[in-house]
Amino acid sequence: MFEFRFYAVASGRMASELALVHDMAAAGAPEVPGGPPGAGETLWHRYGVPGPLGSWIAHSGRQMPGFLYIIKWDSLAQRDANFPRFWTDPFWRARRAQLTDGMTLVDSIETWLMDPLPAWERLAEPAGGPVGGVHELRLLPVVNGAQAQAAAALEQADLPALMAQGARLLGLWEVVIGPNRPQFVLMLAWPDAATQARGWAAADADPAIIARREDETVRHGRPVYGxxxxxxxxxxxxxxxxxxxxxxxxxAK
Structure with missing residues (x-):
């Protein structure tokens, strides 16, 4: 199970929010509150919280400025047991108090729990190192009852067209706990913003995708994606x- 966490960061507080997440999830955990970073485990690892698979600053989209990360859990039970244990840690409390300095860091938090769609595995690229460039997170509301057709359209038409334009598939999920269900979550990596814009324009004009949307409208009264x-x-x-x-x-190929 994957957890997506989006933070609408208060104005002027992004540096403090990044420092807090870095100290919890990336830096070595200190032996005592206020002590120097330790070697090996992070503070999250100490409490059984997996390190994030990636962390991002959002530069466009709703609720700007935004910061987000994704965690993979073995189970919902693991998440529900380990996150509350971490929140009681004295170093986390002290560091958070230091960075907030009596001011709000984030205005709101959205949390979604997601299951991977089989199409992600079938379209996955070979394992590799870090992926830079411009990353895109796209939330796709799906017609209720048409999840299978929507997943097939992504796998057979939309994603191949986008990948032919330079997109790399980082992840593809269905939201199981969160707002606006049913909904798919798509994460892509592009070389740059210009390629991203051209890629979507080319996909929108792709005859196979246009035909797919027309067929969906006949079957469902509208395209399967909102x-x-x-x-x-x-x-x-x-x-x-x-x-x-x-x-x-x-x-993976």
Whole structure:
């Protein structure tokens, strides 16, 4: 199970929010509150919280400025047991108080729990190192009852067209706990923003995709996807995501 966490960061507080996440999820955990960073485990690891698969600043989209990261859990039970244990840690409390200095860091937090769609594995690229460029998170509301058709359209038409234009598939999920269900979450990496804009323009004009949308309208009265939310994001150097977000798939080409 994957957890997506989006933070609408208070104005002027992004540097403090990044420092807090870095100290919890990337830096070595100190032995005592206020002590120097330790070697090996992070503070999250100490409490059984997996390190994030990637962390990003959002540069366009709703609720700007935004910061987000994605965690993979073994189960919902693991998440529900370990996150509350971490929140009681004295170093976290002290560091948070130091960085907030009596002021709000974030205005709101959205949390979604997601399951990977099989199409992600079937379209996965070979395992590899860090993936830079411009990353895109796109939220795709799906016609209720048409999830199978929507997933097939992504796998057979939309994603191949986007990948032919230079997109790399980082992840593809269905939201199982969160707002606006049913909804798919798509994460892509592009070489740059110009390629991203050209890629979507080319996909929108692709005859196979146009035919697919027309067929969906006949079957469902509308395309299987509603109006999408989209963020363009900068991956953080201290938590740069790998190809496929580091996931290993047996069927990857």
């Amino acid at each position: 109006v999408a939310d989209s963020w363009l994001m900068e991956p953080m150097a201290f938590n740069m995501p790998a190809a496929n977000l580091g996931q290993t798939f047996g069927g």
